Amino acid sequence: MKEVTLHILSQTRLTRDVYRMVLGGDTTAITAPGQFINIRLDGLYLRRPISVCDWEPEEATILYKVVGRGTTQMSRLPVGTALSVLTGLGNGYDVNKSGERPLLLGGGVGVPPLYLLARQLVAEGKDVTAVLGFNTADEVFYEDEFRALGVRTIVTTADGSRGVRGFVTDALPDEYSYVYTCGPEPMLKAVYHVTKTSGQYSFEERMGCGFGACMGCTCKTKYGAKRICTDGPVLEKEEIIW
C-alpha cells in the first residue's frame, strides 16, 4: 500500500449514474486486477473504497456508481482535482489459476475490476468469455470495451431489454476452465451454486480503514476470520461458507 496524491485526468458519464474517472500519478502500488483504492474526500470522514478498472504506468481508471454522498461528491469533482488516495489495497485476482478458457462473471458495478483482469488474461493468450449482467439496457456499460479486448462478451439484462434476458447465470457457456466473479452477494451465491469449476469471488463490505487495521469488514471463511480489505476482497471458492 502507498498513500499518494493522484490528479483527476478525466471524468466521463457512462450511464445515468455510472461514471469513469481516470487518475494520474504514482500508481506503482497497484499490482493485481481486483485490487482497490481508497479515496479521501473533503468533508467526509471515511475514505471511499473503489475497485480499479484499468491500470497503466502513472494512471488508474475507476468506474463508480453514484449512490450516496461520497460518490455524488466524486461525480462533481473537476478535472485537475488532487486527491489523497491509498493505492494497491486488497489481494486482487490471481491470473495464474485461470486455465485456458476462463469465464468472467460481473454484475453491475462488479463489472469494473473484471476489465483489467480480462486485459491481462488476453495478454497471456487465454480464451476469455465475459458475461456482464445489468438490470436494463440503459445501465449497460463497457460491453464494447470488453469486446475490443478480444473477449467473447455476453450481456444479460434482468428485464430482457438488451442481450440475454435474466441474470449472468442464465448465459453461462457450456465449457470454461475457471470462474472469476464480482457483483452483488446474491449473484455471487448463485454463481457459486451453478458453476462447475473452482473460482475466485470478489466481495464488498463496509470498511473503516481499507488496510487491515480496524477489523470492520471481517467475514467468516472455512479457514477462519478474514478481512475483506486485506485478506480479500477476492476469496477462493473453496473457502467460502455457503
Added chain:
Amino acid sequence: MVNTAVSLCGVPLDNPVIPASGTFGFGAEFAALYDINCLGTFSFKGTTRQPRFGNPTPRIAECEAGMLNAVGLQNPGVEAVLSQILPQMRTYFKKPVMANVSGFSVGEYAETCAMLDEAEQVGWLEVNISCPNVHGGGMSFGTDPAMAAEVTKAVRAATKKPVIVKLSPNVTDIAEMARACEAAGADGVSLINTLQGMRIDLRKQQPVLANTFGGLSGPAVFPVALRMVYQVYKAVRIPIVGMGGVSSAEDVLEMMLAGATAVQIGAVNLVNPFAGRDIVRALPAAMEKYGIQNLSDIIGGAHHGA
C-alpha cells in the same frame, strides 16, 4: 530543543502519542508503512481469554466528523497473542507495548491479565471495562462503580505491571467511576472509550449496523472527551491517558492541559495511516509555537488559576 518525554505510571515514554486499541491492530499493518518506534507506544487490539469473531457486519458507519464501530472485540485470544503475535511484534516494535484486555467476568479479566503479566514486552495493562459493543460484559463493568472496583482489584492482584483502567463515557458521572478505580488500586485511568450511537439506512429504513448500536469516535467526540479528562483530573491523583477524537499535535496539547499524562489517537489512524508519525513529528513545532519547553510541565495546566 523542546522535550516531549513523559512518564506514564513510572514507565518513560519518548513522547505521549499512543495509537488507541482497536485502531492499530497489533501494529504490523502500520510497521509496514513507517517505523512505529517513533511512537510513545501503542495499545494493542483488545484481547480476551478466548478467541472472538466479534459481531456480524456491517460493523462500520460513517458520521459527521467521525464514525461508528461495532466490531465487538474480534481478537485471536490471549494464548495466540502470547505465542504468535508478541514474538513477531518484537521484530518491528522495540518499546514496551500497552496490552489492552477485555473480559466477560471478573475472573476472566484477572486470568487474561495474569497471562500477559508474563510477557516482558508488555509495559502496561489497559483494562477495558467500557466496550459498548458486546452484550453481557464489557461496558456493564464500566457503568457501575462497584463492579469497576471489583475488576480493578482482581486485576491489580493478578499482575505486577501498571494497571490502567479504560473508562466509558456512557455514564452519568465519569469522575465517580475514576475514583472507584483509584480506590481499588488502579495505577491510572484512560478515557474516553466510544460514545454509544446509531445510524439508520434510509433506503432500507433499518439500522446501518448489524449490532444496531455502535461506538462513536473521531473529531466529533473531542470536546466531550476533553471535558471528561478535565473532570477526572480534578477527581483523582493517578495519571490519566486522554483520548477521544485527537487528530493533531494541537489536540494532544489540549488533552494534556486538561490533565492527560499521555494521549491516545484512535479513529484518525484509520483515515490517515501515517497519523501517529505525523503527530509525533508535529509536536515540537506546536510546543514551540505555544512556548512549551517541557511537555510534562503542562499536564493539568488548564486547571491552574481556574
